[in-house]
Amino acid sequence: MTRLENFISRMTAQRDILDQVCVEVAKMEGLVIELGLGNGRTFHHLRERLPGRRIVAFDRALAAHASSIP
Ligand SMILES: C[S@@+](CC[C@H](N)C(=O)[O-])C[C@H]1O[C@@H](n2cnc3c(N)ncnc32)[C@H](O)[C@@H]1O
Numbered sequence: 020m021t022r023l024e025n026f027i028s029r030m031t032a033q034r035d036i037l038d039q040v041c042v043e044v045a046k047m048e049g050l051v052i053e054l055g056l057g058n059g060r061t062f063h064h065l066r067e068r069l070p071g072r073r074i075v076a077f078d079r080a081l082a083a084h085a086s087s088i089p
Pocket of ligand 1: 054055056059060062077078080
């Protein structure tokens with residue numbers, strides 16, 4: 020596997036796991052908590068996949084992309 024394929028594989032797995040989590044979370048009530056906002060990519064994904072849900076994100080420092088700050 021090339022490094023590019025390895026990177027794509029890791030990102031695809033991350034996306035697929037998050038999508039599966041969203042299917043389960045959609046069946047539950049309450050707020051959604053993300054531990055580790057980072058760049059905000061996963062927060063942005065959660066916001067798209069769980070419209071209308073309150074999502075609270077934590078991090079020790081704000082370093083997220085401007086489009087992905089809660
Ligand atoms: C791998 S990054 C998260 C990536 C992010 N979900 C994204 O999609 O861009 C992990 C984040 O967790 C944060 N983190 C790690 N340990 C922490 C702690 N003890 N308290 C608060 N934030 C922490 C780091 O600052 C880092 O931004």
